[in-house]
Each structure stands twice: as C-alpha cells, then as structure tokens.
Amino acid sequence: MKKLVAALLLALPLFAAKPLSIKGSDTMVIMNARLAEAFMLKQPGTAIQVTGGGSGVGIASLINGTTDIAASSRPIKTSETDKLKQRFATTGYSFPIARDGLSVYLNAANPVKELTLAQISDIYTGRITNWKQVGGRDASIILYSRENSSGTYQYFKDNVLMGKDYSPRAQTLQGTAAVVNAVAKDANGIGYGGAAYAKGIRFAAVKKDDKSPAIMPTLDTVRTGQYPISRFLYLYTRVKPSKDMKAFIDWATGPEGQQIVTKVGYFPIK
Amino acid sequence: MKLKWILVLLLAVPVFAQEQEPEPTTPTVEELDDKVKSFGEAFTEMRNSLELLNRLKFSGYLQAQYLNDERSRNELGGTTGTRNFDQFSVRRARVKFTYQFMPTARFVLQPDVSSAGVTLKDGYVEFTEPWTTWKNTLTAGQFNWPFGFEIMYSSSSREMPERSRVVRTLFPGERDRGVMVSGLGLGERLRYQVAVVNGTGTGRTDDVNKRKDVVGRVGYSFGPLDVGGSLYRGSDLVATSTQATGIEFDKDRLGVDFQWVTPVPGLGVRGEYIRGKQAPNPGTTRTQSHDVDGWYFYAIQNLGTRHQFVIRADDYDADTDVDNNAVRTLGGSYIFHWDANSKVMFAYEKPENEINDPDDNVFTVRYQYSF
Numbered sequence: 001m002k003k004l005v006a007a008l009l010l011a012l013p014l015f016a017a018k019p020l021s022i023k024g025s026d027t028m029v030i031m032n033a034r035l036a037e038a039f040m041l042k043q044p045g046t047a048i049q050v051t052g053g054g055s056g057v058g059i060a061s062l063i064n065g066t067t068d069i070a071a072s073s074r075p076i077k078t079s080e081t082d083k084l085k086q087r088f089a090t091t092g093y094s095f096p097i098a099r100d101g102l103s104v105y106l107n108a109a110n111p112v113k114e115l116t117l118a119q120i121s122d123i124y125t126g127r128i129t130n131w132k133q134v135g136g137r138d139a140s141i142i143l144y145s146r147e148n149s150s151g152t153y154q155y156f157k158d159n160v161l162m163g164k165d166y167s168p169r170a171q172t173l174q175g176t177a178a179v180v181n182a183v184a185k186d187a188n189g190i191g192y193g194g195a196a197y198a199k200g201i202r203f204a205a206v207k208k209d210d211k212s213p214a215i216m217p218t219l220d221t222v223r224t225g226q227y228p229i230s231r232f233l234y235l236y237t238r239v240k241p242s243k244d245m246k247a248f249i250d251w252a253t254g255p256e257g258q259q260i261v262t263k264v265g266y267f268p269i270k
Numbered sequence: 271m272k273l274k275w276i277l278v279l280l281l282a283v284p285v286f287a288q289e290q291e292p293e294p295t296t297p298t299v300e301e302l303d304d305k306v307k308s309f310g311e312a313f314t315e316m317r318n319s320l321e322l323l324n325r326l327k328f329s330g331y332l333q334a335q336y337l338n339d340e341r342s343r344n345e346l347g348g349t350t351g352t353r354n355f356d357q358f359s360v361r362r363a364r365v366k367f368t369y370q371f372m373p374t375a376r377f378v379l380q381p382d383v384s385s386a387g388v389t390l391k392d393g394y395v396e397f398t399e400p401w402t403t404w405k406n407t408l409t410a411g412q413f414n415w416p417f418g419f420e421i422m423y424s425s426s427s428r429e430m431p432e433r434s435r436v437v438r439t440l441f442p443g444e445r446d447r448g449v450m451v452s453g454l455g456l457g458e459r460l461r462y463q464v465a466v467v468n469g470t471g472t473g474r475t476d477d478v479n480k481r482k483d484v485v486g487r488v489g490y491s492f493g494p495l496d497v498g499g500s501l502y503r504g505s506d507l508v509a510t511s512t513q514a515t516g517i518e519f520d521k522d523r524l525g526v527d528f529q530w531v532t533p534v535p536g537l538g539v540r541g542e543y544i545r546g547k548q549a550p551n552p553g554t555t556r557t558q559s560h561d562v563d564g565w566y567f568y569a570i571q572n573l574g575t576r577h578q579f580v581i582r583a584d585d586y587d588a589d590t591d592v593d594n595n596a597v598r599t600l601g602g603s604y605i606f607h608w609d610a611n612s613k614v615m616f617a618y619e620k621p622e623n624e625i626n627d628p629d630d631n632v633f634t635v636r637y638q639y640s641f
Contacts (some may be wrong), residue, residue, distance in 0.1 A: 064610040065575030078458040089531050089538030165373035
C-alpha cells in the first residue's frame with residue numbers, strides 16, 4: 001500500500017497543470033509579469049511563467065512549440081506566419097494588449113527638447129552626428145540601440161528609419177532598461193524604447209515634420225494618435241485561446257488588466 | 271620536535287614576506303582616468319569583435335536513419351551495384367553558414383555531409399535593395415530552383431522522408447547555378463521569383479549547352495490559403511543514336527500549387543500539379559521530348575505541439591503517351607517532436623504502378639537533430 005502511495009506521489013508532477021508560458025518582448029516583460037502576478041492572485045491554481053529575450057525570440061518559440069504565448073512589440077512578420085502555417089497548420093492569433101508611445105530618450109542635461117521624425121531618422125542612420133546640427137551643444141551624438149531580435153529595434157527601423165539601416169556607430173544594448181541606463185549616464189547619448197521606462201532620462205517631444213507641433217508621449221496623445229510613433233504591443237498564440245489562456249487574455253484586455261497596463265506606464269488599447 | 275619547529279618556521283615565512291612588501295600607494299585621479307580609458311578601449315575592441323562575430327550565423331541539422339526496403343537482396347556485385355537497401359545511414363548532415371557582410375547583403379554556404387559523401391547544397395550571395403517595400407533581392411550562385419512548393423521546402427521541415435516522385439524526377443537535386451531576382455509586395459501577399467540558370471542542376475559541374483534556362487514562380491497569399499503558379503522553359507543537350515554530339519530537346523514544366531490551413535484545428539493540406547516536356551535518355555532514337563505529368567497531395571494533422579500524423583499520395587507519369595507506366599505512391603508518417611531541436615519520424619511508403627504492385631515498399635525510421 002505504501003509503495004502505491006509513494007508511486008502516486010511520484011507521478012503527481014506528471015499530471016500537474018503545466019504553467020502557461022509567455023515569452024518574448026523585453027519591452028513588455030515587466031508589464032506581462034505584473035499582469036501574470038495579479039491574475040494568479042485572482043485565480044489561485046493558475047500558473048503563468050513570464051520570460052523575455054526579445055520579440056523575435058518569443059515568436060520563434062511560438063513556432064517551435066516551446067511557449068504558449070509570444071509577447072511581441074511589433075506585428076508578426078509574413079515569414080514567421082509562413083513557418084507557423086507549415087509547422088502547426090495555423091495562421092496564429094493576435095491580441096493587442098497595450099499601446100505604447102515609442103519614446104526617444106535624451107539625457108536630462110541635454111538642451112535639445114524636440115526632434116522631427118526626419119531628424120531622428122538622420123541621427124540613427126548616421127547622417128546627423130553632432131548635437132549642434134539639431135540645436136544642441138557641439139558634441140558627438142552617442143547612439144544607443146537594441147539588439148536585432150528586439151521588436152522595438154524592428155519597429156523603430158520600419159517606422160522611424162523607414163526601413164533604412166542603423167548607423168554602424170549605434171551601440172547595441174540588451175533590453176530597454178539598459179538603453180535608459182546608458183542615456184541617463186551619458187550627456188550626449190540618445191536612445192529609444194517604451195514609454196514605461198522613463199527613469200533618470202527625459203523624453204524628446206517628437207514632431208511629425210517641421211511644421212507640426214512637438215508632441216510628448218502621453219495617454220491622450222498616444223490614444224488619439226497625435227504622438228507620431230505609437231504602436232500596439234501584442235500577445236500571439238498558436239491556437240484559439242481556451243481555458244486558462246483565454247481567461248488570462250480576456251482579463252488582461254479587460255478593465256482590470258488595462259489598469260495594470262496603465263500603472264506600468266503603457267496606454268490602454270481602447 | 272624538530273618537525274614541529276620546521277612547520278612553525280614555514281608558516282611564519284609569509285608573515286615576514288608580507289612585512290617586507292612596500293606600502294601600496296594611492297593611485298592618482300589621472301592614473302585612474304587612464305585605467306578607465308584603457309578599459310573603455312578594450313571594451314570597444316571587444317564590442318567590435320563581437321559585432322563582427324554576430325554577423326556570422328550558423329544553423330544545421332543531422333538526419334540519422336534506418337531504412338527497410340522490400341527490394342533488398344543479399345547479393346554481391348549486382349548489375350546495379352549493391353542490392354541491399356536495409357541499412358543505417360546519415361541521410362543528411364548540413365551546416366548553413368550565413369555571413370551578413372553588409373546590412374543589405376549576405377553570403378550563404380551550405381555543405382551537406384551524408385553517407386554518400388560531401389556535396390555543396392547552397393552557395394550564393396544575396397543583395398536586397400533598400401529603396402522600396404518590395405525587398406527586391408538579387409541572388410547569384412547555387413540555389414533552389416524557384417518552382418512550386420516542395421522544392422523550396424526545407425528537408426528538415428518536410429513531413430515525409432523524401433520529396434514526391436514527380437519533384438525528384440523532374441528536379442533532381444533541387445538546385446542549379448545562376449542568378450535570381452525575387453521580391454514581395456501588395457502587403458507581402460504577392461511573391462515572385464525569376465531565375466536564369468544553367469539548366470543542368472548540380473549533377474554536372476559544367477553546362478553543355480549555350481542556351482540558358484528560365485524558371486520562376488508567382489505566389490499569392492489569401493491568409494490561410496496560399497496559391498502559386500510556376501513555369502520552367504529550357505532545354506537539354508542529349509546524345510542520340512544518330513548524333514553523338516547531341517541535339518537539343520525541350521525541357522519545359524508548368525506547375526500550380528496550393529497550401530491550405532483548413533478550419534479544422536491543426537489540419538493543413540497542400541498539393542501541387544506539374545506537367546511538362548522531358549528530354550529522353552542518352553542514345554535515344556527520339557527526336558522530340560515527351561510529355562510527362564505528376565502531382566502530390568499532403569494532409570498533415572497536428573495534435574498538440576508534439577505529434578504530427580501525415581498522409582501523402584503522389585503520382586508520376588513518365589510519358590503520358592504511353593499506357594500503364596505511371597507510378598502512384600501512398601505513404602504516411604508519424605512524427606514525434608521530442609523538443610524544439612529533435613524529432614523522430616516513422617514513415618511507410620507503398621509505391622505501385624498501373625498494372626501491379628511490386629515488392630518495393632519502404633519503411634524509414636529517422637531521427638533529426640537541428641540547431
């Protein structure tokens with residue numbers, strides 16, 4: 001009898017519910033962790049694991065079946081959807097979970113207050129290399145960027161650099177927090193990333209063009225689309241969500257989840 | 271007693287030694303500044319080296335298999351070589367090296383090491399224009415023929431051990447040498463690929479005729495349904511019974527293909543039909559190419575993330591004007607995806623021709639590790 005009980009106890013982990021895994025965007029990792037913590041408190045018995053690595057890593061994990069949900073700060077690429085179709089016979093399901101004003105970070109001591117989209121593009125592609133060219137001090141611009149598996153990297157390249165390549169002088173850093181940290185310590189630094197990471201730096205007001213007003217990323221400007229670099233942050237799944245996955249996504253996109261999204265520093269989807 | 275004294279003296283040595291060391295001096299701000307600068311320089315050098323290394327990516331896979339074929343015989347020195355096919359082998363072992371030497375240009379090299387020897391599979395450079403959203407790309411070197419679906423679908427992803435008979439016969443080796451232009455537009459729904467190639471495949475190292483072949487595919491994605499049309503126009507120089515230096519025979523193919531993610535969860539189907547003109551074998555008395563056609567159909571059912579059940583039917587008619595020479599193969603496989611890197615495939619294939627069903631069924635167990 002004892003043997004039977006021992007065998008059943010040993011077998012328990014095999015039947016224990018597998019935690020729901022969310023993997024991907026470093027921009028979203030804090031938000032997803034807060035959402036998961038709050039959801040697990042609300043639904044005891046549900047286990048959710050949140051890890052980062054970058055949007056590209058998250059989507060690759062969705063394709064190779066090692067995560068249930070991919071977090072991505074950019075829309076899924078056609079080539080990635082093709083792989084999902086081929087491996088799992090699905091086109092995938094996307095759920096916008098938050099809006100983000102993709103912000104341009106400047107050091108607190110930098111006298112430059114605003115930049116046009118064209119100036120930001122020229123700075124990051126290497127055409128503008130000195131702050132005096134955009135009304136600042138006579139000092140070289142130090143570029144901080146993200147690794148190419150980052151959704152933020154890709155979104156910025158597609159929507160601000162308009163597909164052009166980053167200057168080879170751009171220093172690649174792992175995670176938005178590292179970019180913020182570098183700009184906070186470097187008077188001549190510039191970086192970009194989620195609006196939720198504004199600690200020790202300040203945002204540049206962004207102008208669509210020379211004649212447009214300079215807009216800061218705020219709840220109203222991002223929600224109304226006035227702020228020129230706003231984007232959705234997504235959760236992607238392979239299958240149509242059911243059970244815990246559906247409950248979590250429904251809750252995260254509902255009023256309670258969206259409150260947490262706002263608390264973390266992002267903007268609600270509606 | 272003597273030993274104790276020696277031990278005490280030995281232990282005391284470091285004490286005296288320490289006392290004799292000069293007192294450490296406090297570094298000046300300039301010295302510290304120099305040190306920080308040297309660390310900074312070393313860091314920059316390391317970062318630059320790392321960025322160069324980051325441009326080089328490699329991936330690969332190895333397929334180890336056991337194959338059981340009903341045709342196998344214990345026979346030495348058979349007229350067609352060994353007659354035993356029941357054996358363990360390394361079917362494919364490939365490492366793909368990709369070096370992104372410019373943001374818009376890359377170099378790709380993929381050798382294949384199998385039980386049969388070492389061959390070059392892919393070897394090309396690619397340049398993608400940065401000015402439009404079409405991502406027009408020029409590829410030069412050795413690459414897959416841009417025709418249909420199965421040729422370009424990686425062997426590491428394919429759900430049956432080998433490609434269908436029609437593709438294996440009409441596109442042996444799946445690759446050729448030449449230049450290709452490709453791109454995608456209309457919201458990345460439309461894809462095109464056009465190539466000018468030798469037309470010899472990779473079986474020959476040289477091209478025996480002056481004429482070059484043209485091959486291309488246009489595909490459109492409706493979301494869950496992808497469709498494509500392909501065309502190949504070229505020629506083969508073949509020695510005939512009357513002209514040993516060879517005469518040119520037409521080598522044409524026309525194909526349509528589709529891939530559909532059905533509304534049934536986890537069920538995907540795909541198919542392709544190819545018809546064309548095929549040159550005869552050397553020494554022929556023919557003066558013209560003959561018509562050929564063939565097709566395949568796959569149904570792939572996924573269960574969860576680990577299990578795949580596959581059925582494939584394919585058909586190839588080597589000469590549509592000759593009766594009873596088509597070969598139809600029905601096959602199926604079960605694939606267990608162990609983890610993100612490894613999977614095991616159990617496949618069974620039953621070829622039969624139009625008159626009878628010879629003993630030539632094949633069972634394959636294959637383990638694949640990819641990285």
